[in-house]
Each structure stands twice: as C-alpha cells, then as structure tokens.
Amino acid sequence: MTAARSMLVTGGAGFIGSAFVEAALADGHRVVVLDALTYAGHEESVPKHERCRLVVGNICDRELVGDLLRTEKIDAIVNFAAESHVDRSIDAPGDFVDTNIVGTFRMLQASLAHWKSLDTAEQSRFRYLQISTDEVYGALGETGQFSETSPMSPNSPYAASKAAGDHLVRAWYHTYKLPTLTTNCSNNYGPRQFPEKLIPRLISCALAGEPLPIYGKGLQVRDWIHVEDHSRGVLLALERGTPGQTYCFGGASERANIDVAQRICAILDELRPRGDGKSYASQMQFVTDRPGHDFRYAIDDTRARTELGFTRRHTFEGGLVATIEWYLGNTEWCHAVTRRRHA
Structure with missing residues (x-):
C-alpha cells in the first residue's frame, strides 16, 4: 500500500462519495468530507471513524476550501460533489451550472493556490481528481463503447455541466500544471443510493405498492458498475494514474431498463412476496419518455485495467440481490432521507 494521504473528499456524504470514503479509510487514509448535505447527502452515510x-459546506466557497486545504494539510482532493440527476437538470439547470461548473472552478482555484504553496516534493505528491460520468460522451447506438478518447457530446443539462467541469480540469493541468486526473464511470448501484435513481426507486415503489415507472418502452441500455468496484477504481487512479489523464470505469454489465425492472421484481417476489400472491411486475407502468433520453451507454475500461490494474469483484446479478437485501433491511433509512427531501 502507498503512504497514507490526507484527503479532501467533496460530496463524501452522498451515495458514491460515502462508499469511496469507506474504501479510503480501509486503506489507511485520513479523510475530510466536505458536503452541503442537500437532498442527496446524508450525515448518517459518513463513516464514524x-x-x-x-x-458542512459548499464547494463554491473558495475561502472555506482553501482553509481546509491549508489547515488539514491536504495532499489529495477527490471531487464527487455534483448535481447529478438528469430529470432535475431539465427542471432546474441553473443549479447544475452553479455546482458542476462554477463549483469545479472554485475548487480548481483553491487547489491551485494551495499547490503553489507546497514544496517540490509535496507538489509532486499532490493530486486533484475529478469524478465525472459516461453521460458526457452522449449516446451510443446498438454497438460500440465509450473510452477516454471518445469526443464529448452531452445531450442533457446535467451532462453538459459535467463536460464543462471536465474541460476546466483539463485546462488547469495544461495551463497551470496542476496535477489533475479525471475518471468517468457507468451507472453506479449499491447501498445508500437516494431513491430517485432507477434501482432504488423501483425497489421503494414496489414495496410501497405504487406503480413502477418505466420511461418509454424501457429499452434504454445502461452499463452497471457496483459502487464498491467504482470506489476501488478511483483509489487506483489516485495512486497509479498519470496526471493529465482520464480513466474510464465500467461494469461490463449492459442491461435494458426493462430487464433491470423485471429482475428487481423477480428478486422481490422471492425475498418479500406480495400479500396477494401477485408478482411485483404487475405494478410496472410505462410513462412518457423524458426529453433527450440517451439510448445506450457502455464503457471500454481497457486503460484502467491495463494501466491501473483495475478489476471488478461484483457481478451484476449478485450485486443486485445484495443491494435489494440492503434496502429491505434499511427501510427506515429510505423513509428518513425521503422525508428530509420534502421537509
């Protein structure tokens, strides 16, 4: 294992961020979590360690970020903080511009000032890692995969805001020599995901006896990666990645949304049968597709596997069962975070 770091993890109270914090702590690192604790960030998700x-704070607060970098002697920043739901970006794009573009800019400015204050050895060790998404690349047809060399072609306000942030990170490396890295990943799933994303939403709606909403005909295809596999990939990029480079992480598990929904129903039928004996699939309901809904995403993570030694420990089938079991055993968590959203 490499020497322990002092990390600033923004958005570390969110779904993916908190999973990464757990992985970083398990590897012996020290972590300062900066999170605004909005609807998707929860204090109870941050490990007690x-x-x-x-x-509690916002990445747009450059003074706060600068103070933390200095006083906590931070040598690595992992920026998970983001507005990340496509439907929300369609309804309120300004929030996505503020966090994903302006927030990234503020983080880069604070990071650059801190990096310049370090001695040569400390500068060599410092890293700024930007967490991005496969959605910046647009949509695929029935064949092909995204890779680090794919052109950006975002189709939603969310994807456009993330692409803009990625461009800023690249510019700060090439212009100012700030040692930055960017990672792009496919759809994450696992415990503690806010119940507006596909998998937890279907689970919560099924258990509540509500319709299971499926956009269009449910034929959109996504590549699914377990959040723990993604977190380990980010740690590898942080320690083994080359500054200025981008690394993609995928799950090698492409599934149509309708197939994911049917599989969730089948697992719930087995683990928690409905009282009337019917399948949860009877609750599925097709709804109007959202604007600009990309057809298919898929990731080629050859670079991550060959250069970083990235591997996946979870299959989608096994990971999905474990995820559903977690939600069945943590219904109070789901109720609490959902109530907080509407408070």
Whole structure:
C-alpha cells in the first residue's frame, strides 16, 4: 500500500462519495468530507471513524476550501460533489451550472493556490481528481463503447455541466500544471443510493405498492458498475494514474431498463412476496419518455485495467440481490432521507 494521504473528499456524504470514503479509510487514509448535505447527502452515510471528519459546506466557497486545504494539510482532493440527476437538470439547470461548473472552478482555484504553496516534493505528491460520468460522451447506438478518447457530446443539462467541469480540469493541468486526473464511470448501484435513481426507486415503489415507472418502452441500455468496484477504481487512479489523464470505469454489465425492472421484481417476489400472491411486475407502468433520453451507454475500461490494474469483484446479478437485501433491511433509512427531501 502507498503512504497514507490526507484527503479532501467533496460530496463524501452522498451515495458514491460515502462508499469511496469507506474504501479510503480501509486503506489507511485520513479523510475530510466536505458536503452541503442537500437532498442527496446524508450525515448518517459518513463513516464514524477517528480518521474521518465531516465539514458542512459548499464547494463554491473558495475561502472555506482553501482553509481546509491549508489547515488539514491536504495532499489529495477527490471531487464527487455534483448535481447529478438528469430529470432535475431539465427542471432546474441553473443549479447544475452553479455546482458542476462554477463549483469545479472554485475548487480548481483553491487547489491551485494551495499547490503553489507546497514544496517540490509535496507538489509532486499532490493530486486533484475529478469524478465525472459516461453521460458526457452522449449516446451510443446498438454497438460500440465509450473510452477516454471518445469526443464529448452531452445531450442533457446535467451532462453538459459535467463536460464543462471536465474541460476546466483539463485546462488547469495544461495551463497551470496542476496535477489533475479525471475518471468517468457507468451507472453506479449499491447501498445508500437516494431513491430517485432507477434501482432504488423501483425497489421503494414496489414495496410501497405504487406503480413502477418505466420511461418509454424501457429499452434504454445502461452499463452497471457496483459502487464498491467504482470506489476501488478511483483509489487506483489516485495512486497509479498519470496526471493529465482520464480513466474510464465500467461494469461490463449492459442491461435494458426493462430487464433491470423485471429482475428487481423477480428478486422481490422471492425475498418479500406480495400479500396477494401477485408478482411485483404487475405494478410496472410505462410513462412518457423524458426529453433527450440517451439510448445506450457502455464503457471500454481497457486503460484502467491495463494501466491501473483495475478489476471488478461484483457481478451484476449478485450485486443486485445484495443491494435489494440492503434496502429491505434499511427501510427506515429510505423513509428518513425521503422525508428530509420534502421537509
């Protein structure tokens, strides 16, 4: 294992961020979590650990970020903080511009000032890692995969805002020599995901006896990666990645949305049967497709596997069962975070 770091993890109280914090702590690192604790960030998701500290704040607050970098002697920043739901970006694009573009700019400015204050050895060790998404590349047809060399072609306000942030990160490396990295991943799933995303939403609606909404005919295809596999990939990029490079992480598990929904219903039928004996599939309901809905995403993570040694430990089938079991055993968590959203 490489020497322990002092990390600033923004958005570390969110779904993917908190999973990464757990992985970083398990590897012996010290973590300062900076999170605004909006609807998708939850204090209870942050691990209670002597090497982990939660600071409530916004990445747009450059002074706060700068103070944390200096006082906590941070040598790595992992920026998970983002507005990340496509439907929300269609309804309120300004929030996505503020966090994903302006927030990234503020983080880069604070990081650059901090990096310049370090000695040569500390500068060589410092890293700024930007967490991005496969959605910046647009949509695929029935064949092909995205890779690090794919051109950006975003189709939603969310994807456009993330692409803009990625461009800023690239520019700060090439212009100012700030040692940056960017990672792009496919759809994440696993425990503690806010119940507006596909898998937890279908689970919560099924258990509540509500319709299971399926956009269009459910034929959109996504590549699914377990959040724990993604987190380990990010750690590998942080320690083994080459500054200025981008690394893609996929799950090698492409599934149409309708197939994911049917599989969730089948697992629930087995683990928690409905009282009337019917299948949860009877609750499925097709709804009007959202504007600009990309047809298919898929990731070629050859670079991550060959250059970083990235591997996947979870199959989609096994990971999905474990995820559903987690939600069945943590219904109070789901109720609490959903109530907080509407408070």
